[in-house]
Amino acid sequence: MDIQNKIVVITGVSKGIGYYTAKALLEKGAIVFGLGRNNNDIEHLNFHFINCDVRNFDLVESAFKEVFLKTDNQIHILLNNAGLGYFGFLEDTTLEQWHEIFETNVNGVFYCCKMVLPVMKKNQYGHIINIASTAALEGMPQVSVYCASKWALKGLSESLYREVRDFRIKVTCIYPGSIKTDFFRNSPNIKPHDYMLMPEDVAQNIIQILNMPDNFHTTNLEIRPLQPKGPTK
Numbered sequence: 001m002d003i004q005n006k007i008v009v010i011t012g013v014s015k016g017i018g019y020y021t022a023k024a025l026l027e028k029g030a031i032v033f034g035l036g037r038n039n040n041d042i043e044h045l046n047f048h049f050i051n052c053d054v055r056n057f058d059l060v061e062s063a064f065k066e067v068f069l070k071t072d073n074q075i076h077i078l079l080n081n082a083g084l085g086y087f088g089f090l091e092d093t094t095l096e097q098w099h100e101i102f103e104t105n106v107n108g109v110f111y112c113c114k115m116v117l118p119v120m121k122k123n124q125y126g127h128i129i130n131i132a133s134t135a136a137l138e139g140m141p142q143v144s145v146y147c148a149s150k151w152a153l154k155g156l157s158e159s160l161y162r163e164v165r166d167f168r169i170k171v172t173c174i175y176p177g178s179i180k181t182d183f184f185r186n187s188p189n190i191k192p193h194d195y196m197l198m199p200e201d202v203a204q205n206i207i208q209i210l211n212m213p214d215n216f217h218t219t220n221l222e223i224r225p226l227q228p229k230g231p232t233k
């Protein structure tokens with residue numbers, strides 16, 4: 001896909017992967033709509049922020065109506081990035097934390113996909129990228145609720161790509177290991193460090209996936225830091 005002039009929606013653009021991917025896509029000439037609770041410092045003619053908590057379907061629906069109004073019913077790329085985790089023993093997880101994780105990491109993705117798919121199907125063109133986690137690939141102690149949400153996202157992504165490929169719509173699910181972002185603010189045992197993946201590099205990886213020819217479909221992509229704890233020798 002040639003990224004120039006493509007219309008992109010990214011959820012969660014205030015920081016981290018969403019922020020750096022918005023910047024990278026704007027540099028490539030895309031038109032970027034950032035849906036989120038908080039804006040960022042990007043000042044670019046082609047960047048449009050729409051206030052939206054992805055947990056709320058009414059807000060998601062009205063955000064996409066605004067996008068479609070401004071773009072004459074066009075959308076080429078959806079990056080489902082907004083997400084969070086709380087970590088600890090399952091019995092210590094509060095109901096509020098469970099609901100916040102699932103409403104953001106799972107419901108939010110469902111809501112956004114539900115809004116873009118009729119338009120992408122009609123246009124016979126589109127690419128949905130979901131940011132899961134290596135926590136979607138293996139169970140981890142004290143990560144059970146976050147793992148469960150990302151396993152749900154894996155199931156949704158793998159089913160959806162088979163459902164929409166004949167409409168020339170790609171669905172890619174990315175499974176990153178640890179990335180140096182604010183994500184670890186709720187994790188008492190892990191502090192971000194320089195041996196993690198850098199969000200700028202994850203953004204470039206997303207650009208590479210989008211740049212592949214129309215017939216090339218990256219369905220699942222696992223990415224990890226080479227030495228997540230630093231050199232051991």
Ligand SMILES: NC(=O)c1ccc[n+]([C@@H]2O[C@H](COP(=O)([O-])OP(=O)(O)OC[C@H]3O[C@@H](n4cnc5c(N)ncnc54)[C@H](OP(=O)(O)O)[C@@H]3O)[C@@H](O)[C@H]2O)c1
Nearest residue numbers: 012014016017037038053054082083133178179181182183
């Ligand atoms: N960092 C890692 O190690 C890692 C590894 C694997 C996967 N991931 C996944 O990568 C994605 C991005 O995380 P990150 O590392 O970039 O973390 P981050 O720096 O904490 O960024 C998360 C983004 O999601 C937004 N967000 C959270 N809840 C939202 C909501 N209800 N509505 C709208 N936006 C919301 C945040 O915006 P606000 O300003 O509104 O909070 C923020 O922009 C997440 O899905 C995360 O699960 C991260």
